[in-house]
Amino acid sequence: MPTGLEIYKLLPKTNCKKCSFPTCLAFAMAMAAQKVELAACPDVSDEARQKLSASSRPPVHSFAIGPASTPLMLGGETVLFRHDKRFINACGLAVSVAADDPLDEVRRRCREISRLKFERVGETTGVDAVALRSTGGNPGQFALAARAVAESDALALILQTPDLDEVRAALPCCRHIRPLLHGGRGIDLKEWGNLAHETALPLVVSGASLEEIAEKTTTLERAGVRDLVIDPAGDCKDGEMVEMLTACRRLAIARGCSELGYPILVQLTASTPEKRLAQAVAAVSKYASLLVLDECDPELVFPLVTLRFNLYTDPQKPIMMTPGVYEIGNPGPEAPVLVTTNFALTYYSVRPEVEAARAPARILLTDSDGMSVLTAWAADKFSASTIAKALKESNVEALVNHRTMVIPGLVSVLSGEVEESTGWRVLVGPREASGLPRFLKQCWR
Ligand code: SF4
16 A cells, blocks of 8 residues: 555645545545545546556455345455454355255255354354355256356355366356356466456466465466455365465565465365364464355354454444344333443343343443443443433333333442433343343332
8 A cells, every 4th residue: 555645646736625635635644544545536637546546456355256235255455463453354154065966955055055144243144155066077067056056045156166168158147146266276277367357257266386376366467367366275284274374465465465465265174073163263264265164064154153253343443233222022111221332242241131031121222432331431431411312312211101211230320310310210230231130020110
């Protein structure tokens, strides 16, 4: 990424403010910090646009595969460590399906894969793609299997076959979902590159070493193929994979080696379920953009979606809920009102306890910038005035026939002030969410 001054030199320097920044220099600094895109300046020259878009490409090229409605974004990474800034596009998970299985079995596997969903802190997540695997020689069957995957629900597709005729036969059925072409190590680079260029589809580049991969990506780039995925770990033994992937990502980000600046694909090769899980965890952590699993096994997928969820959140932004009223169990007008902060983990700690109590209730989340209860209280983000504001904005008064709220036991000190500023009676709840079922049974009137 160019510096602010390098960007500034290429801007019109008219300080016209059309970009909402007071000066071109301020805009340049914001662009260098990746807070704004060049497109926000309508007056930039074509020459400057060309220079800046080439140099502002992230060290790991970013593009999408899969259906336009639910694209699977790959790459776009700019840092080696999450604490340096943040990771951008979470590692996609794909499951292998054999193309020579009977079509009903291919459809059944696709249904099984697309139904395997988990909810993590309000987000639904699961497997993202199918890797349709063939050893070649049967274009008709491969095309039918590709059609079956393309018709399944919102899954991306990797066409994993060394047979170019199979790929050509499959493309009319699945080109609209932008499949990833994966021919393996021995492909004819010219033929596959031509197909990827003509169809504008992404292509996987494999090799026995990083040097070989870099040579191949250079050749393909010259042939006009922009969207590449690299597979540098194919031959790695247990324990070598992380070293290889780290070297690859380090060269791309820290050394500016654009030949290796592409999303990385990893195929699980370990022999036992325990080793496969360890290999998958290592790949998601460092630095796979796409991981191909053999099985759609919930015991393998669940830890991986949890891990990637944790890795790919922005460490500078708390995970937060939208402030407002959340109803649990169809509450009537007499149901309790539990007030807390809008930190997602607070909400997802309180909610299951209320559900476990089988006591319909309303949880009122205040706007506390996504902080937990004690942190928000200490920062004056969870106070009598923010609670009063939340009561007013949510209009919860209209939903209940009482004026009693429960506040977390950790901030019992707020009770008097809240009663004064809201006119509501305040019950001090338990210090931990786990105490709510008992509290609701014994203390709520
Ligand atoms: Fe400068 Fe462009 Fe912003 Fe105008 S719109 S102030 S020319 S950066």
